[in-house]
Amino acid sequence: MKKNILLGLxxxxxxxxxxxxxxxxxxxxxxxFIAYNCFGMGAIPSEQLMVGGNHVFxxxxxxxxxxxxxxxxxxxxxxxxxGDQPFLDSIRANNLFTGEQSISYAYFVAPSLVITLTxxxxxxxxxxxxxxxxxxxxxxxxxxxKYWIEEKxxxxxxxxxxxGTCIPIYGRFVLNLSYDNEPRTIFVGFTIRSWDxxxxxx
Numbered sequence: 001m002k003k004n005i006l007l008g009l010x011x012x013x014x015x016x017x018x019x020x021x022x023x024x025x026x027x028x029x030x031x032x033f034i035a036y037n038c039f040g041m042g043a044i045p046s047e048q049l050m051v052g053g054n055h056v057f058x059x060x061x062x063x064x065x066x067x068x069x070x071x072x073x074x075x076x077x078x079x080x081x082x083g084d085q086p087f088l089d090s091i092r093a094n095n096l097f098t099g100e101q102s103i104s105y106a107y108f109v110a111p112s113l114v115i116t117l118t119x120x121x122x123x124x125x126x127x128x129x130x131x132x133x134x135x136x137x138x139x140x141x142x143x144x145x146k147y148w149i150e151e152k153x154x155x156x157x158x159x160x161x162x163x164g165t166c167i168p169i170y171g172r173f174v175l176n177l178s179y180d181n182e183p184r185t186i187f188v189g190f191t192i193r194s195w196d197x198x199x200x201x202x
Contacts, residue, residue: 033059034120036166038176040189048072048105048183054176056122056166062114064124066162066178068187073104076135076148088149091138098146100137105183107131110162123165130160130182158182166191 035057042050052068091097112126134154139146164178164187176189 033057033062034122034193036122036174036176036191036193038166038174038189038191040176040187042068042180042183042185042187044186048185050105050108050180050183050185050187052108052187054124054164054166054178054187054189056114056124058114058116058122060116062122064112064114064122064126066108066110066112066124066126066128066164066180066187068105068108068130068180068185070105070107070183072102073106073133076102076104076133076150088151091149094141096138096140098137098139101151102135102137102148104133104135105130106133108160108180108182110160110180112162117165120168121165123163124178125161125163127159127161129157132156132158132182162187168193 035055037053037055039053040051042048042052049071050068051071052066054064054066056062056064058064108128108130110126110128112124114122114124117123132155134151135148136151137146137148160180160182162178162180164176167175167177169175172192172194174191174193176187176191178187178189179185180187
């Protein structure tokens with residue numbers, strides 16, 4: 001269901017550009033759109049590192065899609081399967097939780113509207129969703145090792161927003177900066193534009 005929602009959002013916001021390309025059938029006309037495909041990392045705050053990218057397509061206006069994946073979520077030390085509900089119920093029934101918990105973000109996706117600040121510098125603003133997960137620490141009897149397991153009933157899909165821009169800095173290199181609201185992150189990315197992406201502007 002969640003995958004279908006994400007696919008639907010992607011189709012909804014990519015359809016206008018694909019339709020524009022289909023109607024022209026002309027490579028020269030397609031070059032009027034500038035495309036920045038930026039990849040990078042949300043590095044602040046450091047405890048919730050998010051890696052991903054921003055794909056920005058625009059002329060006078062346009063669209064963008066932003067996505068992130070949480071490094072912390074990949075690294076959570078989970079024993080057993082996250083969806084193993086009987087195992088989780090057994091931990092709860094035997095009061096094995098230590099009281100410690102860890103919050104991580106699995107992914108972030110946000111489609112955006114793009115407006116141009118200059119012919120080469122876009123500003124994009126969008127809203128989307130992020131998946132917040134909670135891990136709880138537990139310790140089995142006669143086992144000195146402590147483990148983590150996802151508390152699935154505390155997982156949430158939260159609304160979020162992003163605002164960002166792409167700035168040409170030198171030659172073909174473009175700097176991408178954005179602010180993501182949930183988790184609160186300053187995203188820094190880079191892209192190398194194609195040789196012909198500015199032809200009609202220059």
